[in-house]
Amino acid sequence: MTDLRPPLPPQDLEPYWMPMTPNRAFKAAPRLVVAAKDLYYTTADGKHVLDGLATLWCVNAGHCRPRIVEAIRRQAGALDYASSYSLGHPLAFEAARRVVELAPAGMRHVFFVNSGSEAVDTALKIALGYHRLRGAGARTKLIGRERAFHGANFGGMSVGGVPANRKAFGGAMLPGVDHLRHTQDLATRAFVRGPAPTGAELADELEQRLIPLHDASNIAAVIVEPVAGAGGVLIPPRGYLKRLREICDRHGILLIFDEVITGFGRLGQAFASQYFGVTPDLITFAKGVTSAAVPLGGVLVRDEIYRTFLEASEAGVEFFHGYTYSGHPLASAAALGALDTYAEEGLFDRANQLGAYFEDGVHSLRGLPHVIDCRNLQLLGAVELAPRPDASGARGMEVHVKCWDRGVFVRPMGDVLAFCPPLIVEKRHLDTMFGVVAEAIRAVA
Numbered sequence: 001m002t003d004l005r006p007p008l009p010p011q012d013l014e015p016y017w018m019p020m021t022p023n024r025a026f027k028a029a030p031r032l033v034v035a036a037k038d039l040y041y042t043t044a045d046g047k048h049v050l051d052g053l054a055t056l057w058c059v060n061a062g063h064c065r066p067r068i069v070e071a072i073r074r075q076a077g078a079l080d081y082a083s084s085y086s087l088g089h090p091l092a093f094e095a096a097r098r099v100v101e102l103a104p105a106g107m108r109h110v111f112f113v114n115s116g117s118e119a120v121d122t123a124l125k126i127a128l129g130y131h132r133l134r135g136a137g138a139r140t141k142l143i144g145r146e147r148a149f150h151g152a153n154f155g156g157m158s159v160g161g162v163p164a165n166r167k168a169f170g171g172a173m174l175p176g177v178d179h180l181r182h183t184q185d186l187a188t189r190a191f192v193r194g195p196a197p198t199g200a201e202l203a204d205e206l207e208q209r210l211i212p213l214h215d216a217s218n219i220a221a222v223i224v225e226p227v228a229g230a231g232g233v234l235i236p237p238r239g240y241l242k243r244l245r246e247i248c249d250r251h252g253i254l255l256i257f258d259e260v261i262t263g264f265g266r267l268g269q270a271f272a273s274q275y276f277g278v279t280p281d282l283i284t285f286a287k288g289v290t291s292a293a294v295p296l297g298g299v300l301v302r303d304e305i306y307r308t309f310l311e312a313s314e315a316g317v318e319f320f321h322g323y324t325y326s327g328h329p330l331a332s333a334a335a336l337g338a339l340d341t342y343a344e345e346g347l348f349d350r351a352n353q354l355g356a357y358f359e360d361g362v363h364s365l366r367g368l369p370h371v372i373d374c375r376n377l378q379l380l381g382a383v384e385l386a387p388r389p390d391a392s393g394a395r396g397m398e399v400h401v402k403c404w405d406r407g408v409f410v411r412p413m414g415d416v417l418a419f420c421p422p423l424i425v426e427k428r429h430l431d432t433m434f435g436v437v438a439e440a441i442r443a444v445a
């Protein structure tokens with residue numbers, strides 16, 4: 001890159017209201033990054049920091065990868081923007097074709113949006129519209145799960161289950177939403193390597209409690225993250241997702257997998273659906289589709305759902321939904337650059353190659369002070385610390401800061417520290433990451 005100029009230090013941090021950030025604390029002690037390459041950030045004071053979380057679970061191909069940078073650069077000078085509303089440009093169609101190529105069989109259509117939150121709200125609307133077009137318009141209830149994160153918009157917030165994200169908006173949630181229990185149980189399933197052998201029966205709650213309560217004829221869809229991410233990296237028990245699928249099938253309920261984190265190689269396949277061998281009706285994705293270089297999200301839909309919209313709706317627009325930037329040329333270009341990078345470098349296989357080594361790294365933290373769980377699946381993992389009695393989350397935040405000071409970025413979610421490195425990670429980076437995390441946990445004890 002020839003014209004990369006480090007930005008000037010910001011003169012005033014106040015105008016920018018930062019998202020999901022303790023603004024007061026940040027602005028008192030700001031941490032700024034000015035550049036990134038592959039697995040490392042460069043901070044404003046010239047330090048290199050290893051990105052142990054693909055930043056926000058999204059930079060799957062690593063930072064500033066040449067094909068992605070070049071694709072964006074080229075597109076920006078050729079066609080900066082064209083709408084997808086009754087107009088089109090080739091790249092959006094090509095990006096859709098390429099995503100569909102990676103999708104589970106029978107999901108040959110994709111609706112583009114700009115983020116995971118939009119993907120989730122779009123998927124929920126597709127589910128409602130689909131049932132209505134089939135004459136089952138009473139199917140409006142949506143089932144989410146405790147500790148789920150499905151984005152910040154109203155639909156995703158309502159089916160989500162992270163208490164802090166819901167608390168302030170309780171009265172404004174979508175009506176007609178219920179939640180399954182989450183799958184975590186530290187009393188019986190702590191320090192399990194990979195999926196727990198027990199716990200699939202947690203899925204039965206859908207059939208034994210929620211369906212009798214609401215009646216299946218009123219339920220549109222169940223939405224789950226195959227592996228819950230922002231709620232603390234919760235690995236589904238063996239057989240759990242398959243059982244959810246079977247119950248949904250028995251009752252005509254659509255199953256939505258929110259693959260915003262698990263999509264694009266995190267578990268060693270394009271999608272978690274393929275890793276678990278369970279095909280949902282809709283898949284939401286975002287983040288890794290462009291390796292985060294330009295915002296893009298989408299919803300993959302089962303063929304019959306797309307056909308229903310095209311055949312059963314009145315003449316004209318079949319689905320009154322979309323965004324100004326759906327299928328944006330720069331996002332489409334970035335997606336193509338990212339998908340080329342994944343393919344050329346075999347990055348979706350990295351989690352298969354490194355999963356066992358990563359697992360050993362995660363579980364090497366067992367036995368350190370206050371560690372109450374280590375969990376992992378392929379290239380996704382977490383260590384959980386006991387909360388301080390008077391300050392839940394404080395210990396996690398302190399470990400996170402100590403890691404940062406030692407040159408490693410891992411994300412605290414309360415007292416859970418998550419690991420989700422870019423797929424270009426190598427063993428030596430994992431050694432550094434887990435070594436630094438161990439030091440930091442000891443230092444904070």
Ligand code: PXG
Pocket residue numbers: 020056114115116117118120149150151152156225229230258259260261286287411413
């Ligand atoms: N679904 C899932 C499963 C996600 O992880 C979204 C939807 C929303 O995506 P957008 O692109 O609208 O942010 C996400 C996002 C965290 C954290 O605290 C996680 C996410 C975003 C920001 C922070 O770890 N995931």
